[in-house]
Amino acid sequence: MRALIACLLLLLSNVTAAEPLKVVTSFSILADLTRAVGGEHIQLTNLVGADQDAHHFEPSPADARLLQHSDLVISNGLGFEPWLARLLASSESKAAHIEATRGIVPLMTDEDGQRVPDPHAWQSLTNAELYVRNIAAALSQHDPANARHYTANRDAYLRQLHVLLQQATQRFANVPASQRTIVTSHDAFGYLGQAWQLRFIAPQGLTTHDEPSAAEVAALIRQIRQQGVRAVFVENIRDPRLIEQIAEEAGASVGGTLYSDALAAEGPASSYLGMFRHNLDTLLAALAP
Numbered sequence: 001m002r003a004l005i006a007c008l009l010l011l012l013s014n015v016t017a018a019e020p021l022k023v024v025t026s027f028s029i030l031a032d033l034t035r036a037v038g039g040e041h042i043q044l045t046n047l048v049g050a051d052q053d054a055h056h057f058e059p060s061p062a063d064a065r066l067l068q069h070s071d072l073v074i075s076n077g078l079g080f081e082p083w084l085a086r087l088l089a090s091s092e093s094k095a096a097h098i099e100a101t102r103g104i105v106p107l108m109t110d111e112d113g114q115r116v117p118d119p120h121a122w123q124s125l126t127n128a129e130l131y132v133r134n135i136a137a138a139l140s141q142h143d144p145a146n147a148r149h150y151t152a153n154r155d156a157y158l159r160q161l162h163v164l165l166q167q168a169t170q171r172f173a174n175v176p177a178s179q180r181t182i183v184t185s186h187d188a189f190g191y192l193g194q195a196w197q198l199r200f201i202a203p204q205g206l207t208t209h210d211e212p213s214a215a216e217v218a219a220l221i222r223q224i225r226q227q228g229v230r231a232v233f234v235e236n237i238r239d240p241r242l243i244e245q246i247a248e249e250a251g252a253s254v255g256g257t258l259y260s261d262a263l264a265a266e267g268p269a270s271s272y273l274g275m276f277r278h279n280l281d282t283l284l285a286a287l288a289p
Helices: 002-016 028-041 061-068 084-091 125-142 144-172 190-196 214-227 241-250 272-287
Strands: 021-027 042-048 072-075 096-099 108-111 114-117 181-183 199-201 231-235 253-258
Touching: 021 028, 021 125, 028 042, 028 072, 028 125, 028 144, 028 272, 042 061, 061 084, 072 084, 072 125, 096 125, 125 144, 125 190, 125 272, 144 190, 144 272, 181 214, 181 231, 190 199, 214 241, 231 241, 231 272, 241 253, 253 272
Parallel strands: 021 042, 021 072, 072 096, 181 199, 231 253
Antiparallel strands: 108 114
């Protein structure tokens, strides 16, 4: 009898010790959102890390091997990871793949003579809610045994997000319309601008591949002077020297560092909600009357 009980306990322990869902995210912001929803029930690995530029990412053979052993791959989509399709194909991964931007209506913009979607949808808190819901749905679909945990984590996270959204709306209401023009390194904040009627201009487009010409930089400096832009901002993924030069020649000040395509390696901006709070505080400190 004792031997039978021991065998039953061993079988039960093997069931309860099932391996967690192996999830791979494409970049640091998605990793943080996925970790918040998945918690201890997933084994999470991320490709493009904090303070790294996903536009310049070069996958390695180790990344391909990682995908081979994953259950679920979560990417942004909207053209943000042009290297991912090749990586998935070369790895021959059997993992499911979802795009966290599913259901989001993208902003469209001109890039190199073509109309393309702006991939930086996470810069809107309303869009971020869809990210979180899509992630929770994917985790629940591929790991139904823990679906109630993913749902609970999703709802707890969204409560925090809604509080931040309300605070941001209240704070931006105090910024005069004449002071809502902002200069950043590349065009990564269109969704934030749409949410709170801010106008972002940048010497680079949606990606960080092409350097602006001298004529484009000179035109931007004239625009800053003519419109009385109060501050320009550097980004954590970009060399600040170009923006610092533009600010100096235009007679504007550098208002601080904004986090665009990646979280910080440490500090308050090392989580998505912390990053968003940091960006809000930095912008409002420079724009407030």
